[in-house]
Amino acid sequence: MKTNKLSRRRAIQVAASSIAIPYFVPKTVLGSPTRAGANDRVRIGLIGLGARCRSLAQDSLAIPDVEVAAVCDCFAPRVDSILNDLGKDQSWTGYTDFRKMIENEDLDGVMVETTTHARAWVACHAMAMGMDAYIEKPMALTIAEGRHMVNIARKFNRVTQIGTQQRSIPLNNWASDLVQDGAIGKINVVMAPNFVGPVEWTPKPGQPLPAGGDEGWWDVWTNQAEMRPYHAELQYGWNRWASYDRGGRCFGVTGWGTHSYDQIQRGLGTSETGPAEIVLDEPVRVEDCGKFDPRKSTDDETGAQYYNMAKNVVGPRGKVTMRYANGTELRLHLDGDWGPGLGCIFIGEKGKIEINRDKVAANPRRLVTGSDNPGHLTVSENTPHIRNWIDCIKTRERCNADIEYGQRSSSLCYLVNIARAVGRVGEPLKWDPTTERFTNCDEGNALLSRTRRAGYELPT
Template sequence: MTQSRLSRRQSLQLASATIAAPYFVRPSVLGAADTPAPSDRVKVGLIGLGARCRDIARSALRIPEIQITAVSDCFKPRIDDMIAKEGKGQKWTGYEDFREMIEKEKLDAVMVETTTHARAWVACHAMSMGVDAYIEKPMSLTISEGRHMVNIARKYNCVTQVGTQQRSIPLNNWASDLVQNGAIGKIKTVLAPNFVGPVIWTPQAAQPMPKGGSDNWWDIWTNQAEMRGYHANLQYGWNRWRDYDSGGRCFGVTGWGTHSYDQIQRGLGTSETGPEEIVLDEPVRDENCGKFDPRKATDDETGAQYYHMARNVIGPRAKVTMRYASGTQLNLHLDGDRGPGLGCIFIGENGKIEINRDKVAANPKTLVTGPENPGKLKVGENEPHIQNWVDCIKSRQRCNADIEYGQRSSSLCYLVNIAREVGRVGETLKWDPAMERFTNCDEANILLSRPRRDGYELPS
């Protein structure tokens, strides 16, 4: 099976190199006039068919080099609905077991759009079967399982792309390079939001199981988490609860926070490392994520279009400060109606640059108003990211949001949550980014992983 995958990879790489060579072959000779030949298309399966997967599927269908052949979800009604609504005109086959799908369809790659608590289990099994993977963010539920995912990807030579699309937006990368290349001098401080954390599930009476699922679908859906009776708030609101995500909502730590923190890592040039100190600045309180007082946003605020989305997001919050080996201080202090909700503000010796999703601002303004500015995207924000993944599947190069980069950005989210959970206000927690462990807090190290239910261990 693995040898078959490797042979398929080699043929895709060869086809890509051939098309790029000086000898030109008309597309109509290879296939349809606007579609690559079947041998040059990447056969992809979709796993986890919720709302996010539907967005991703629509974007993927606009990439000529992708051929979606199958979809998978542990709850069969979602398979039927996905094929009926998103698969019109497509010849998709549905599977309740993603491993059966990978084997029978002889896939090259999968797009893992499952719940966060099942994501590592699915992605690791898929990669160990020899397929490349596009993995939704946050890529893991804990720091330790994220590291396991990186190790699996490297062992099986998988091309991976984590769903932090800003890494493939030209404007974001251009502005990040300005920061890295010293346009505002040495970076003293980075400002980013004080995102809302996850909520603890309160025990509730089980609800009747919805019709259409197999006998064990709820067990599979529950995955590594504690087995509970079925409840619609879990199936459809899972990203709010700690056992299934770590703040996956709008203006949540792993929801918007993964994007913001990934922008920080990209701008600082720390994509393969992290901070060395974490300080909880105040006690954790349940509160609204912003003040939301009536005012007109200034021209320097890139996040104004997102402010209304953060309104009435209530949950545990507390300001956190981190420090990098370079001396740069990261202040996670901003409210939901201030600043860049999906980005950050870099403050240097000679000015500042604010980077949000496909939008930038600076002081002095001339830093970002010159002709070198690539301008805004002319396509959907997912498409360049998926295209980069496909290109790298063929070239076997690292993607813009390689799994190692995703691990480091996700880790910032979990460091915030761990500092809040430990609750040592004003104390410095020492973090070793190479070992990915705290050197002065055993209590915090316990929170780097979680117990897994029998049957849902990660493959070794």
């Protein structure tokens, strides 16, 4: 790490600790109630400039003590596009190599918004180079890859935030605490969706590379995956295919499932562990994710706003049940046209609480109508999550969605995929959440990692 990075980070920590500042420091450095001073601002770089990154960039620009300094994407036209659009009034510098960006810019952290199959490689290198990291979900492509990311973060003492933003929504945390504090007694069952899995890519004739890319950019984009001829469906539809994501679409196992399963972990208080066994309840079938019969949804259906988004999502599905060591049963059975698409339902001895994104319901209803209910967000759902990451960069505390929590939530997604791939209907697969291995399924253990293409190994 460069000396100027160390001194800058120290300055931010001092500013956060409210140490007295000499009277002669210029106002441009000190800032004001509405404008952060230079020593208070956290300088970040953006990596992977797709639609998700643009959304985060816009929300970051609205936070006074965040300074977006540089942007990067291996495909040069995307760099030009964001510079000419969001960056037209900003002094951003554009790069096609994130390592050069980190070497050249005086950054405190990076937002890693790449494709899923490249995410671990980029994030691990960035953290090893001294960057705190906001990492999009799912944070990894396999369980082993995710564990490597956690180890890198801990080795280099990095502040990490995974993009499961429900962890920073006050209403979600308030309702999760109700569940943990026993408002509905011991939790017997948790209900969550039966999400759609990934699809294998069918080889197709290659297409000409699009204009504007630097030499070798398709090799960098392909990253750890098998090198295939360029095709626009790969570049722009990558989250559908198993080589690049593991169900990243709407109502997909990693697309929406990471949010839903992270809500389960938060509510159960199991953020640093996982289930003890996984059972595939039925044969896997390729089907629509719901019936979508015309009907009027009720006020208690927290996922109603997401039903149309899930409509016509077709792919491999199979109900899965997981069990935790304390006996709580997690049933991943719900369809896309009913229930909490991005959340779950906790069923206890004394009632039930349903938690979705910034919306809750309960039976009895009084459980969630008390005066201590924090109410709904008045800002973007990204804003409190980014805010928490920035604050923790200054204090060096763990973020709401620390990388260990992200690893455990992502693991639930991959355990679903593995149970379906192994295909042992009705047979419990015993899972050790400490070693993160199956104790009775070698086929499952073989799917915990995968071979990476030469040149894209993770740093050690």
